[in-house]
Amino acid sequence: MTHSTPTRRDRSQPQPTQPLAVALALASRGVPVLPLRVGKAPFNNCPACAKNACGGRPNMKQAGPCTCPHPCHAWAAATTNPDVLTSTAWATAWRQAAAVAYHPAGVRLTVVDLDHADAITWAHAHLPPTRTVPTTRGQHWIYVGTMPTAHGVRPGVDIKSRMAYARWLGPGTGRMAPLPDAVRALAVRQEANPLRAGLASSPSTRAAWDRSVATGCRHTDSYVRTGLENGLALISAHTESGxxxxxxxxxxxTAAQHGQCPGPCGLNALGEEMVAAAVAVGVPEPYARRAVTNGMGLAPRSEA
Known part of the structure; x- marks a missing residue:
């Protein structure tokens, strides 16, 4: 009886560990990935990158000169390049890896991380259904679209998108829905308290809206001013929260109303009025400005 000769394994090449195999499969589909160590955290920076001494990677918030071949800088190291993933510089990390992470915004996704049963119950009541992935204690709800990452937006709720990583736990089930305004609003939501010294500051400058800053607006002055006053009244009514x-x-x-104007429409001046109204009821100025910036950035509009 003839026996086939077993294929000899080429021991000169590192054999993929399970996390690396998963990472390579994801990368082949265009998903930027990185290894996670025990504890679901990225690997520490190498000595050359410790304390961000290298300046950080170019795709980080503060662009830097880092050309380090190691998986430093957490989410910013995520890559789809198989040569990088299988490189010697990454080999030790993969041998020690406990899981694989991906950069959600790198594939135009946002992950709503629901950490416990109460958070899941809240999501079912307030967010549109979308693809869900079971986690150790809760669920990931995945939407199509990107936004700023925000942690602790509600008890047990984090948002992971830009400048963040999420643990890969499988493809999940269900159809992915577009990122809803309800999730975007969570990132700018700041429960207002009665104004106290040191809690909020008044905007240093307020540019009043008038026709001189809105030469390209197709609306009448009365229309714009009435809409602004109605909006400011809604903000001012939330003296306790929201x-x-x-x-x-x-x-x-407001941005949507000016979407068809040739511009400029003076939206910056309108936004300053909104910031001032929010600060007056106790919203810290940075939160108020972020709310206006994100809100006006959602709808196509003319330049302010």
Whole structure:
């Protein structure tokens, strides 16, 4: 009886560990990936990159000169390049890896991380259904679209998109829905408290809206001013909570009204009025400005 000769394994090449095999499969589909160590955290920076001494990677918030071949800088190291993933510089990390992470915004996704049963119950009541992935304690709800990452937006709820990583736990089930305004609003929501010294500051400058800054607006002065006053009244009514979220909604609605104008429409001046109204009911100025910026950035509009 003839026996086939077993194929000899080429021991000169490193054999993929399970996390690396998963990472290579994801990378082949265009998903930027990186290894996670025990504890679901990225690997520490190498000595040359410790404390960001190298300046960081070019795709980080503060662009830097880092050309380090190691998987440093957490989410910013995520890559789809198989040569990098299988490189000697990454080999030790993969041998020690406990899981694989991916950069959601790198594939135009946002992950709503629901950490426990109460958070899941809240999501079912307030967010549109989308693809879900079971986690150790809760679920990931995945939407199509990107936004700023924000942690602790509600008890047990984090948002992971730009400048973040999420653990890969499988493809999940269900059809992915477009990123809804309800999730975007969570990132700018700041529960307002009665104004106290040191809690909020007044905007240093307020540019009043008038026709001189809105030479390309197709609306009448009365239309713009009435809409602004109505919006400011809605913000001012939230004296106990929710003023940040309301500011976001007012900014979004205002931007949409000017979407067909040739511009400029003086939206910056309108936004300053919204910021001032939010600050007046206790929203810290940075949160108020972020609410206006994100709200006005949702709808196509003319330059302010």
């Amino acid at each position: 003023a940040g979220s309301q500011t976001f909604q007012v900014a979004r609605f």
